[in-house]
Amino acid sequence: MISKEPILSGYTYIRPLGSGGFTDVYLYQQFNPVRDVAVKVLKAELNGIERQLFITESNIMAACGMHPNVLNVYETGLSQDGRLFIAMEKADRTADEYLSGNKIDITTYLDTAVKIANALEFVNEKGYLHRDIKPENILIDAFNTPKMADFGVSCELAKVQQSPVSLSWGWASPEIMELGSHGSIQSDIYSFGISFYSILTGANPFVQIANSKMDKISNSAGVTETALKGKYREIMSKTVSHWEYQPLATNGTPRQIDQILSQALSFDPKKRQNSFLEISQQFTTVQQQLGLTPTAISLGGVNSFNSASESVFAPSKNNVSNNEINQMFNASTVQTGTQRRTVSRTNLQTAKNSTKQKKSLFSKLFK
Numbered sequence: 112m113i114s115k116e117p118i119l120s121g122y123t124y125i126r127p128l129g130s131g132g133f134t135d136v137y138l139y140q141q142f143n144p145v146r147d148v149a150v151k152v153l154k155a156e157l158n159g160i161e162r163q164l165f166i167t168e169s170n171i172m173a174a175c176g177m178h179p180n181v182l183n184v185y186e187t188g189l190s191q192d193g194r195l196f197i198a199m200e201k202a203d204r205t206a207d208e209y210l211s212g213n214k215i216d217i218t219t220y221l222d223t224a225v226k227i228a229n230a231l232e233f234v235n236e237k238g239y240l241h242r243d244i245k246p247e248n249i250l251i252d253a254f255n256t257p258k259m260a261d262f263g264v265s266c267e268l269a270k271v272q273q274s275p276v277s278l279s280w281g282w283a284s285p286e287i288m289e290l291g292s293h294g295s296i297q298s299d300i301y302s303f304g305i306s307f308y309s310i311l312t313g314a315n316p317f318v319q320i321a322n323s324k325m326d327k328i329s330n331s332a333g334v335t336e337t338a339l340k341g342k343y344r345e346i347m348s349k350t351v352s353h354w355e356y357q358p359l360a361t362n363g364t365p366r367q368i369d370q371i372l373s374q375a376l377s378f379d380p381k382k383r384q385n386s387f388l389e390i391s392q393q394f395t396t397v398q399q400q401l402g403l404t405p406t407a408i409s410l411g412g413v414n415s416f417n418s419a420s421e422s423v424f425a426p427s428k429n430n431v432s433n434n435e436i437n438q439m440f441n442a443s444t445v446q447t448g449t450q451r452r453t454v455s456r457t458n459l460q461t462a463k464n465s466t467k468q469k470k471s472l473f474s475k476l477f478k
């Protein structure tokens with residue numbers, strides 16, 4: 112439940128915008144300059160490690176916010192009653208709308224996928240890991256621009272093992288759920304994969320399966336809440352580890368999208384894409400193949416669209432056959448990604464499964 116809005120010097124409260132596991136988000140009007148801003152406020156009862164995480168969140172947002180597809184932070188501060196807040200750019204809605212009935216057209220879908228992959232590549236290039244990718248955390252502004260938001264559990268790539276992880280059920284990778292991994296670029300690629308799969312189908316397949324199994328259990332008398340939480344964790348882990356990719360091409364989705372998403376959703380992290388840049392390039396290749404304008408791969412300063420175009424867009428320039436396009440598509444690897452895979456493999460191998468870490472792992476359950 113959303114708490115009462117705090118008094119903030121320099122801002123007037125307008126209305127609530129949303130709420131998450133640790134925070135409440137409200138619309139305020141700033142006085143200087145006069146503008147509407149979204150203000151994310153740490154819940155009053157959270158006074159321990161969450162404060163440090165919240166400060167880290169604002170710093171990572173500030174470091175990455177110059178990217179056109181990362182939500183920009185304006186200011187941080189303390190409310191009159193001592194709650195930390197982050198004032199930031201206001202969005203209109205979230206990509207969760209595609210899980211609540213709204214359908215997405217393929218042009219918008221591909222453009223959104225490239226832009227969010229660009230944003231996450233930028234975050235990784237800056238040395239950070241998002242660790243909570245899901246449709247609810249992809250915001251969309253008044254110009255329909257998607258923006259990666261909610262860096263609440265993000266951390267430095269180099270410090271991933273020391274950073275407590277907290278997972279969102281249905282969106283976390285199997286290695287985070289089962290092996291005690293604290294996350295890696297490949298775990299984020301998995302979460303991206305299941306997010307963009309669910310955006311097309313209109314529902315998260317794991318949540319659907321797990322919830323239907325839970326319904327039967329929770330209907331039986333005398334089951335405690337603790338037992339239910341444990342059961343949900345067990346059912347969700349089993350669901351994710353036994354799930355077989357269900358192709359979307361049978362419903363008319365271009366089959367290349369299945370290739371990208373099924374690779375991102377590989378159970379084995381080593382089989383996933385090497386980097387978000389590789390995902391951006393795969394999606395822009397699909398745009399090209401469908402005769403759509405490819406979305407620029409913007410990484411701030413370095414415009415990879417141009418360098419990628421030599422190989423990825425060669426077909427239109429050099430008259431390469433469809434077969435060759437597919438080969439390039441499947442074999443597309445970039446150097447930065449290869450380097451980065453080494454980092455994430457190391458992270459995975461050194462993942463420790465301590466009891467403390469496990470506790471925080473499930474702290475978001477039933478929030």
Ligand code: ATP
Binds near residue numbers: 134260
């Ligand atoms: P989580 O449960 O994912 O950890 P959280 O506590 O970290 O959530 P956010 O995801 O950042 O919080 O925000 C919660 C919700 O508030 C979002 O899903 C969204 O609906 C709304 N919201 C957040 N930031 C904005 C914004 N800048 N503009 C408009 N709405 C926002």
Ligand code: MG
Binds near residue numbers: 131247248
């Ligand atoms: Mg969120």
